[in-house]
Amino acid sequence: MSVHRRTPLPGVQRLARALALTAAATGALGLTVSGAAAAPRSPAEPVGRSEVKSRVDQLYEEAERASEKCNATQERLRRLQVEAGGLQDQVAAGQEELNRLRGDLAAVAAAQYRSQGMDPTVRLMLDQDPAGYLTGARSLEQATSRQTDSLRELAERQRRLDERRREAGAKLAELEQVRQQLSAAKDDVRDRLAKAQRLLNGLAPAERAGMAADDAREARQRATRGTDRIDLGDQPPSSDRAAAALAAAISKIGSPYVYGSTGPGTFDCSGLMYWSWRQAGVTLPRTSQAQATAGRRVSLADARPGDLVIFYSDRHHVGMYAGGGVVVHAPYPGARVRYESVGAMPVNTVVRV
Numbered sequence: 001m002s003v004h005r006r007t008p009l010p011g012v013q014r015l016a017r018a019l020a021l022t023a024a025a026t027g028a029l030g031l032t033v034s035g036a037a038a039a040p041r042s043p044a045e046p047v048g049r050s051e052v053k054s055r056v057d058q059l060y061e062e063a064e065r066a067s068e069k070c071n072a073t074q075e076r077l078r079r080l081q082v083e084a085g086g087l088q089d090q091v092a093a094g095q096e097e098l099n100r101l102r103g104d105l106a107a108v109a110a111a112q113y114r115s116q117g118m119d120p121t122v123r124l125m126l127d128q129d130p131a132g133y134l135t136g137a138r139s140l141e142q143a144t145s146r147q148t149d150s151l152r153e154l155a156e157r158q159r160r161l162d163e164r165r166r167e168a169g170a171k172l173a174e175l176e177q178v179r180q181q182l183s184a185a186k187d188d189v190r191d192r193l194a195k196a197q198r199l200l201n202g203l204a205p206a207e208r209a210g211m212a213a214d215d216a217r218e219a220r221q222r223a224t225r226g227t228d229r230i231d232l233g234d235q236p237p238s239s240d241r242a243a244a245a246l247a248a249a250i251s252k253i254g255s256p257y258v259y260g261s262t263g264p265g266t267f268d269c270s271g272l273m274y275w276s277w278r279q280a281g282v283t284l285p286r287t288s289q290a291q292a293t294a295g296r297r298v299s300l301a302d303a304r305p306g307d308l309v310i311f312y313s314d315r316h317h318v319g320m321y322a323g324g325g326v327v328v329h330a331p332y333p334g335a336r337v338r339y340e341s342v343g344a345m346p347v348n349t350v351v352r353v
Contacts, residue, residue, distance in 0.1 A: 049210060052199050052203055053211055055199055059193070059195055059196040059199075060333050061316075063189050063196070063259065063332075064259075064317060064333070066185060066188040068269075068270065068288055068316045069185050069188075070182065070186055070189060070259070070260060071260060071270060072289065072290070073178060073182045073185050076178055077179060080171060080174060084168065084172050084175050087164060087171055090164045090168075091164045091165055091168055094161040097157060098157050098158060101150070101157065104150075193259075196333070219340065222341040223339040223341055230324070230326060230339055231324050232305070232322050232323035232324040233323040235323050238305075241281060241306075242280070242305065242306025242307070245279065245353075246306045246320060248275070249276040249320045249322075249337075250322065250328055252264075252272065252275075253337050253338055253339070254336050255267055255330075255336060257269075257332060257334065257336065257337070258333075262275050262286075263275035267330045269288060269318050269319065269329055269330045270291055271286075271330070272329065272330045273319075274286055274291075284353070288316055288318035289315045291308055292310040292348070292349045292351060293351075294308070295352050296351070296352045297349060297350065298350050298352050300342070300350050303321045303342075304323075305321055305323045306321065306352075307350050307351060307352050308351040309347060310347070310348045310351065311345040311347060311348055312345065317329070319342075321350070325343065326342060327339070327341075
């Protein structure tokens, strides 16, 4: 006889406040909005509750796409900072070694000058362009084997140092370009969240409360199939780590969605997956698009608790399969981590980590 895990749906009552939390989410982006005062409405803006809800839902989805793009750019920026720092360290070390080698050769030159005048070979070794001098010099045959080796080492070190300088310069230029892209991506998210908040502020308090109540009721019906409890079934997770990651994600039900956040108190969609799997000792990629390639693909019919479910054709949203046709996810700006029917959004990929 199978045993069904029937788990209360945490945070369902709090879903009624989901849309009101948009102000908190936008506040985390440095926006100043009024939660109650109605903003001036342009003639083109929607006026009815259903029109506002449709437009706000669209803006939230666009903001989430922009948020995942921002997350990817942030990760690229971090990688570039590490790479640029490493190249700069190499340039500094190469210059130090080159200076030491030139100092040794200068000592040889000084000794020769004091004794009998500077040898042409030593002048060759001290020239600012030893490689070019080496090509045209006729006095190389006068050099000893040791001097020849020193000269060639100097020329090779200079070549490598120049190459590292070029690489570092290119990396720093790319770094600045990515910084600008990140700033633009953040502005995009802020702009869409601010537009959503202005639309909500344009409604009367009773209308906003009705929207929140509708959103909570629809989410509850999708996740519980009309009952007051959620049935996750009795299918076991694919591994102990998957079980630990799922337990971590479920423990955060009720936590607010904040774009760019990986916990422990607030999350975006991929940030919740990242944090939950970290609690299981696994480091996932940061974005939903990258998480889609973080493990082995399985079909939705074969999904097991702990698997990642990637949604939409551009893979801009992700949740964790909890069993019984239900995922746990951070839905969108202004909402809280909650259970959701896996069929509420178009499934793109299911990944077993």
